[in-house]
Amino acid sequence: MKPIETVLVVGAGTMGHGFCQIFALNGIDVTLVDKNKELLDQARGWIQDNLEYMAELKELEGQPIRNILDRIQFKIDLNQYAKQTDFILEAVNEDLELKKQIFQQLDAAAPPNVILASNTSSFDINEIGEVTGHPERVIGTHWFHPPQITPCVEIIPSEATSPDTVERTILFMDRIGKVPTICKSAPGFVANRIQLAMAAEALSIVEEGLASPEEVDRIVKTSFGFRLGAYGPLEIIDQAGADTYRAVYNYLYNKLQREQFKSPRILDKLIEQGHYGLKTQKGFYEYKDGASDVIKRDRDRKFYARLRLFKEEEKSKK
Ligand SMILES: NC(=O)c1ccc[n+]([C@@H]2O[C@H](COP(=O)([O-])OP(=O)(O)OC[C@H]3O[C@@H](n4cnc5c(N)ncnc54)[C@H](O)[C@@H]3O)[C@@H](O)[C@H]2O)c1
Incomplete structure (x- = not known):
């Protein structure tokens, strides 16, 4: 490989x-291509500013900025x-259409063992792969802004992507300190589908005059947003209890009559099987005897660390 x-x-x-x-921070030689020199100069300036700020924050671990920048070439000739x-x-x-045209061009220019990855936020990777002669080397890697910091990269194989392409891409993301996770090519993939559903509710709440934008943001950042860095939504359901979640869904659905509050079938199934989460030792995850105490301590340790950071940030605003 x-x-x-x-x-x-x-x-x-x-x-x-x-x-x-x-990439350059991780010792990899990179070439950046765009349509003209002005855009490339602008990008070089942004990278330099970001690196200078990293140095100020003591995040560069002694790497000279010059050496990092020297690993990047700025070019116009894609082929x-x-x-x-x-x-x-x-x-x-x-x-x-632009992405399809670029993939055709890349497919013609790059030898077949070169991986062609797209950072598309929404398009089906099958559609992009189909325009090439080697769809087995085409893959989606969906990063999150700012990509130099945010850990997640969704890895999206098409039906034609080879296992070798998937494995090499995952190993590469691991090597540069990212957290790659495979998901299927479907609209919004995973993160954006969840993120946009949440944003739709936040927007409706403002539109209905229930809270101001500032109030919505403050409530989210200090409630479930505070917890989300430590636990995902399904872990949180297990901790709260599937029965509790279903009761809240039912109440909201009855009152608001909106489809997004209809208790999802998967929750009903868990409850029918007696799997309420941590309190019955099985939910989306399985819990051994005594897991409740371990999770409580783990939760408290993570939350107190976040609370310290949160309080520091609040103090620095004053
Ligand atoms: N911005 C985000 O937060 C974000 C997050 C995740 C994924 N994405 C996805 O990443 C991709 C890029 O988004 P962005 O926000 O960086 O866009 P952007 O508009 O900031 O940058 C796009 C760049 O592509 C260049 N370009 C256009 N045609 C070109 C060509 N033929 N050859 C070379 N360069 C060309 C443009 O000149 C421009 O500099 C999109 O698919 C977007 O959906 C964006």
């Missing part, structure tokens, strides 16, 4: 410059540089 030593990033915008920063790399990450505008 060929390890990834060099990367080509296509598109020097909001995401593209962040990709170059994280030439597509020939000389191991991994290509496409980050052009969210326009399906």
